[in-house]
Amino acid sequence: MHYDQCFGCGDVESGLHMRTTVGEHMVVHSRFTVTEAHQGAPGLAHGGLLACAFDEALGSTVGNLLRKPAVTGKLETDFVRPVPVGTTLYIAARLDGVAGRKIYVSAEGRLGSADGQVAVRARALFVQVGFEHFTTHGYADALQRFRSTTRESKWDINP
Numbered sequence: 001m002h003y004d005q006c007f008g009c010g011d012v013e014s015g016l017h018m019r020t021t022v023g024e025h026m027v028v029h030s031r032f033t034v035t036e037a038h039q040g041a042p043g044l045a046h047g048g049l050l051a052c053a054f055d056e057a058l059g060s061t062v063g064n065l066l067r068k069p070a071v072t073g074k075l076e077t078d079f080v081r082p083v084p085v086g087t088t089l090y091i092a093a094r095l096d097g098v099a100g101r102k103i104y105v106s107a108e109g110r111l112g113s114a115d116g117q118v119a120v121r122a123r124a125l126f127v128q129v130g131f132e133h134f135t136t137h138g139y140a141d142a143l144q145r146f147r148s149t150t151r152e153s154k155w156d157i158n159p
């Protein structure tokens, strides 16, 4: 699902502008290009930004494959290689299991291409929630904007 105000997948100027597609064997693919605005150390991606990109990739995996609202309960990242500015990280994510409301997902991100060196691995637990999660904890304007701008196509897989 695409929400245009989402920092990860939306159209906000400072956001990550990530898009996902569902591939063979239900692997969910996304890309994140590291720009100068994403630096931590000089010339290298900030680890927190990379974690954010994986939160988005994994959340989109839950959304695409299960079609149920869920939020991140836990996110673990292994940073195994630095990611230089200008690099595109190719992220492949999988649904590992579901136990009641708990949804387990994992992903790896490769440098420069889908078969490049692994730079980041991540695992997450998402917890399925009802829409009241957003009405209770979010604010009405944002929810109204989401409803008014959401078209059927935003729920499509690989629109």
Ligand SMILES: CCCCCCCCCC(=O)SCCNC(=O)CCNC(=O)[C@H](O)C(C)(C)COP(=O)(O)OP(=O)(O)OC[C@H]1O[C@@H](n2cnc3c(N)ncnc32)[C@H](O)[C@@H]1OP(=O)(O)O
Pocket: 055, 056, 059, 060, 063, 068, 069, 070, 071, 072, 073, 074, 100, 101, 102, 125, 127, 129
């Ligand atoms: C419309 C769709 C939009 C999708 C957007 C995706 C955007 C990208 C993803 C995000 O960034 S979401 C934003 C960041 N996350 C949050 O703001 C979540 C904040 N936390 C909460 O709201 C609650 O803690 C949470 C909903 C995750 C859980 O609270 P609940 O009261 O609903 O559930 P509960 O605490 O009973 O936990 C349910 C199960 O999950 C387990 N659990 C919950 N949090 C856990 C945790 N952190 N670690 C391990 N297990 C955890 C918990 O032990 C339990 O296991 P059992 O069923 O076996 O008893």
